[in-house]
Amino acid sequence: MVFTGEQQSSMARYLQMKRQMRRPRAAGLVAYSGTRGSYAEEACIRFFGENRLFIPHKSFEDVFKTITGGGADYGVVPIENSTTGAINENYDLLIRYQAAIVGEVLIPVHHCLLGVPGAAISEIQSVYSHEQGFYQSRDFLSKYPNWTLVPYHNTAVAAKMVHDAADPTKAAIASQRAAEIHHLDVLAESINGADNNTTRFIVVSRLLENRPGRNKISLRFTLSDTPGALYQLLGIFDAEHLNLSKIESRPIPNNQWHYQFFLDFIGEIDEDHLDAILKRVMAHTRSFEFLGFYPHG
Ligand SMILES: O=C(O)C(=O)C[C@]1(C(=O)O)C=C[C@@H](O)C=C1
Structure with missing residues (x-):
């Protein structure tokens, strides 16, 4: 089989990631998005336990900058919500910063409306949150069309901002834990539509890790614009009885109406078997990137 230059460099990068693979760090620093009381901080505690240093970052991109610059061993960012779908920015950042996924953790998300102590819902004029907080609480917010969403x-x-502003007309959408940490009152509980609203966080690192129990693989690939290209690629997973847990397509920047695919699959496979599967994947894709081999959360 003859491989193109692009396919060969995809494979070379995978082999290099494998060569640089390391053992999980027992004491490395962890960068996360937000501040104390964020869902991302909960994800850090759930994954690493309480006895680590978790460093808050303003944005998702700052988390990626810190890990690729060597300022922390791990980063924790949301990738997908069970109600609203992909957190697109983090798919794009994974590729831009060439980070590896070394773990994942699922966090139940029960948003509350929080106000300063003594505030009443009838006084609220503006509400502050991450845009995901707004999407996930759409039905609740539709009952208050006059509120300004920031x-x-x-x-x-x-x-934290609502606490610091000490203004009873301002409210935040965040967790009960955030209310406790930032001394706010819960004005309304569980305001997200779905009872089982859950966000999947990924743990990213500069290097791959050989964490015990690895059974989930994440890939990103592009295809030639020919009939059946995706169908043929997916046939590989069918033939191997591997369970696809997710496929997401994203636009390719500067390549209008062409798409890249992010795919996760789960299976009890060893590294040799994985290499064989990836060779077949490579033969069916224009380019691919191996994003991680880690325990399913
Ligand atoms: O970690 C947080 O608290 C966030 O604000 C981020 C984020 C997200 O981007 O999905 C995390 C979990 C919830 O789904 C809502 C918001």
């Missing part, structure tokens, strides 16, 4: 970097940063 997007913020993060739910907990919005909660």
Whole structure:
């Protein structure tokens, strides 16, 4: 089989990531998006335990900059919500910063409306949150069409701002934990539409890791614009009885109406088997990137 230059460089990058693979760090610093009380901080605690240093960052991109610059061993960012779907920005940042996924963690998300102590819902004029907080609480917010919704970097940063402003006309959408940490009252509980609203966070790092129990693989690939290209690629996973858990298509910047695909699959496979599968994937794609091999959360 003859591979194109692009396919060969995809494989070379995968082999280099494998060569640089390391053991999980028992004590490395962890960068996360938000501030104390954010869902991302909850994800850090759930994944790493309480005894680590978690460093808050203003934006998702700042988390990626810190890990690729060597300022922290790990970063924790949301990738997908069970109600509203992909957090697109983080798919794009994964590629831009060439980060590897080394773990994932699922966090139940129950948003509350938070106000300064003594505030009443009838007084609220403006509400602050991450845009995901607004999407996930759409039905609740539709009952208050006069409220001004102000997007913020993060739910907990919005909660802190409302506390600091000490203004009973301002409210935040964030967690109950954020209310406790930032000394706010819960004006309305569980305001997100779906009871089982859950956000999947990924743990990213500069290098791949050989974490025990690895059974989930994430890839990104592009295809030639020919009939059946995606169908043929997906046939590989069918033939191997591998369970696809997610496929997401995103536009390719500066390549109008062409798409890149992000795919996750789950299977009890060893590294040799994975190499064989990736060779077949490579033969069916124009380019591909291996994003991670990690335990399913
Ligand atoms: O971590 C937080 O608190 C955030 O504000 C981010 C974020 C997200 O981007 O999805 C995290 C979880 C919830 O889905 C809502 C917001």
